[in-house]
Amino acid sequence: MAIDFSLYLVTGRELLPPGKEYLESLEEALQGGVTVVQIREKKSDTLEFLEIAQSSKILCAKYKVPLIINDRIDIALAVQADGVHLGQTDMPVHVAKSLLPAGTVIGVSCNDTDHVKKAIEDEVDYIGIGAVWGTTTKKLTSPVIGARGVGSLLQALDGTNIKAIAIGGINSTNILRTLHGSVSSSGHRLDGIAVVSDIMASPAPRSAAQRLKDTLDAWVHHFDVQSRVPQVYDVETIKNGVVKLMQVIRDRSPLIHQITNVVVTNQSANATLALGASPIMATAPEEMRDLSRIPGGLLINFGTITNKGSMILAGQYANEAQKPVVFDPVGVGATQFRKTTASELLNAWQASVIKGNAGEMASLAKSNEVQAKGVDSVGSGFADPVSFIREIAKRERCVAVMTGPTDWISDGAVVVQLENGHKMLGDITGSGCVVGTCVATFCAGASLLATAPGTSPGPELAKLVRGDMLIGAVGGVLALTVAAECAAERSDVHGSGTFLPALIDELYNLKPETLLSRAKVQVW
Ligand SMILES: Cc1ncc(COP(=O)(O)OP(=O)(O)O)c(N)n1
Ligand SMILES: Cc1ncsc1CCOP(=O)(O)O
Ligand SMILES: [Mg+2]
8 A cells, every 4th residue: 555654654652651541642643644553563462552552543544644663563453454464583573474464565664774674575565764863762773874875775775665754753853953954965866754753752643743744845835846947057146146245144143053173263264254243253063053043054063073062963953943054164184083073973964065175075075086194185186086086975965065276165956166265365374164164154154144134044944044145155265265365466465374364355345346257157
């Protein structure tokens, strides 16, 4: 039978809030939009499990929602359930199939690609991928895999008709990030999400289910619309978009929260001010939530990793607030600690933009084509930067920026090539970090523009953040590189010592017409 897996409720009677009856809670959840129900009774004896399954079946039938039984083939047979869900240590699929009537839906749990390969061989109907996030509902025996981990398992399903849902720690605040971040590079997306506590522990299961369902439906709609009508960018649209953002930043002075490294804190804050925005260089975990509530953007630069906990919290809160998160993985290839931390951060939140030099981007992509020495990139870069940057943007589900003598920016579809800048940028410390600051500032401008009163969220909902992050990224890079050209041409600049203040001056005085006339933009 064809099942709508979009909102899959797994029951957990032990989580019911005081005063809430199980069947009352289940009925409200069904009214809220649950599309499939799995009865999971880990502590009940057989008779109790059977009775719960029978009464649940009657209720599910009333709402025409299929019923699946967790673990127990005998109970599934006894209540004529629509399906069973089997874990890696439960009854093997081929045995279950031999016992159950033909057409019974079979789902299995998968935590790695070997599980997925086996599920394909076993010709199951769906897989439950997880745990995606941490959960207290079940004692986990395998590590959580994050949204990016779900994406690689989804890719292993390419070419099959097997449906996929994610499970583990999913709730109304992280559902969008789960859905968005788990789309594979090949474009394979989840068919649904499964939850226990977000619905079962709620005193208002109808609204809890409705909230999840509304987000799911909106996301699927935007995903489909977006893939059918890709955004069209040409050079004029890009340049005009950037100029518009310059004005928004100066008019509305967004707050740019920056967790950055000790080397560049001062010049980053000054660059932010020079563009007309307002910097706050805050690192205490206690203030991350409050800061996320102020419109603007977030920059996470891990040049000196001393605040990992705050980096995780700040990004998660920014995702919740649908604010841009710009990630600058400084020197990511230099140490194992940096590699692990980058992966931890990218698993904890969805970046809107990732910015790095060729060495840093190569390390993130696990490519050996470009090497790095410390925080610097070595050699002449990628043979095919257009394909490289497009692929990494697709894989990380965000805008990717690769800086260097030529800057490359992609949203996974279009690639923008920028040829501005000056070699003196390489003579001062932290110029790459300041590019990150400028990108975060322009992305914040893009976010303010998109959330202006009367503006509908539009397809940006699917990007986890409102606003055009591609234009934001291009704007940030162009502002700094054009200002660098102007600074280097000044007669009062004699070397790197006078270049840095001149660069801040030129950012401060940057005129739209200067940017428009100097910008060397090409679109691929
Ligand atoms: C939809 C869905 N996915 C995964 C699981 C976990 O099943 P399993 O690994 O067998 O663990 P238990 O639920 O039996 O503890 C699930 N139940 N549902
Ligand atoms: C059954 C199961 N399998 C993997 S995680 C999980 C529990 C998910 O519960 P919750 O949605 O409350 O995190
Ligand atoms: Mg099981």
